[in-house]
Amino acid sequence: xxxxxxxxxxxxxxxxxxxxxxxxxxxxxxxxxxxxxxxxxxxxxxxxxxxxxxxxxxxxxxxxxxxxxxxxxxxxxxxxxxxxxxxxxxxxxxxxxxxxxxxxxxxxxxxxxxxxxxxxxxxxxxxxxxxxxxxxxxxxxxxxxxxxxxxxxxxxxxxxxxxxxxxxxxxxxxxxxxxxxxxxxxxxxxxxxxxxxxxxxxxxxxxxxxxxxxxxxxxxxxxxxxxxxxxxxxxxxxxx
Numbered sequence: 001x002x003x004x005x006x007x008x009x010x011x012x013x014x015x016x017x018x019x020x021x022x023x024x025x026x027x028x029x030x031x032x033x034x035x036x037x038x039x040x041x042x043x044x045x046x047x048x049x050x051x052x053x054x055x056x057x058x059x060x061x062x063x064x065x066x067x068x069x070x071x072x073x074x075x076x077x078x079x080x081x082x083x084x085x086x087x088x089x090x091x092x093x094x095x096x097x098x099x100x101x102x103x104x105x106x107x108x109x110x111x112x113x114x115x116x117x118x119x120x121x122x123x124x125x126x127x128x129x130x131x132x133x134x135x136x137x138x139x140x141x142x143x144x145x146x147x148x149x150x151x152x153x154x155x156x157x158x159x160x161x162x163x164x165x166x167x168x169x170x171x172x173x174x175x176x177x178x179x180x181x182x183x184x185x186x187x188x189x190x191x192x193x194x195x196x197x198x199x200x201x202x203x204x205x206x207x208x209x210x211x212x213x214x215x216x217x218x219x220x221x222x223x224x225x226x227x228x229x230x231x232x233x234x235x236x237x238x239x240x
Contacts, residue, residue: 016042020050021059021074022113026135030067087195087237088120095122095204098229102222104208105129109145109190111200112137116146119202130186130207144178144190145203151176152192152201174227177218180210187213189223191230195239204230 023039024031031039037047051068054060058073091108099106099122106122115137123129132138140146141162151166166176175189188207194200206226207213213222 016040016046017050017054017059020047021054021070024070026133028069030063030065030069032065032067036068085119087233090236091120091233092122094229094233095120098122098206098225099124099129102206102225103127103129104206104213104222105132106226107132107145107205107207108193109138109149109203109205111140111146111149115140116143116149116203118205130209132207139182142178142182144176144181144188144207145205147178147181148176148190148192148203149201152194152203173219173223174231175223177223179215179218185209187215187218189218189226191226193230193234195237 019040020036020042023036033044033047033051036042036051037044040047042050051060051062055062055068055071058071060068061071062068085108088108095106095108103124105124107118108120109116110119111117116139118132118134118136118138121132121134138145140150147162147166148170150163151170169176170192175191178186178188178190180186181188186207187210188205190203190205192201192203194202204226206218206222
């Protein structure tokens with residue numbers, strides 16, 4: 001598709017509304033128009049029209065303090081989207097066991113624009129783990145999960161040296177590693193996962209602070225366990 005055709009088909013007003021909803025973070029209680037304008041870079045008058053419209057449709061809820069939080073329509077979409085991840089029920093037990101055995105955060109991630117979003121998290125019981133939670137977005141090109149997704153995507157228009165290296169690592173050991181990539185204190189590994197031919201890849205992630213997950217533990221224990229657990233899930237789902 002040419003840039004001109006893409007421009008004709010692009011709904012700019014819709015994009016602004018979606019961008020405004022994406023400005024909300026998991027730990028936000030509520031946001032006012034001024035803060036939404038600051039986060040999105042949109043003019044205050046545009047933000048005011050967007051919040052009015054989104055509130056009217058149930059995507060935002062207006063509070064007495066003239067601030068907003070995500071509304072029931074967003075929650076309904078989230079439940080519908082999550083229901084589409086039909087493999088999640090089968091992943092629950094094996095991923096929780098992986099988290100408990102390794103003592104690190106385990107997460108399912110998916111592409112979200114120029115980042116990856118944590119869709120489901122499993123925390124080790126009785127052990128502290130990374131602060132990341134469902135809904136958090138981390139950089140695509142500097143995180144283990146994002147790089148695993150890029151390496152597994154055959155539709156990549158431009159194959160960079162990093163993508164080539166990650167594909168080689170996947171071929172060699174079955175997972176991608178990141179040592180302080182998007183955060184200097186966090187180490188992680190990730191394995192791409194597809195639900196079928198031609199589908200967009202997800203990635204399962206294991207991560208922890210570098211004090212809890214050094215290179216030796218990651219490469220000798222956590223990475224191989226993640227690789228094998230994802231392979232077990234594939235086999236149980238009949239995915240080759």
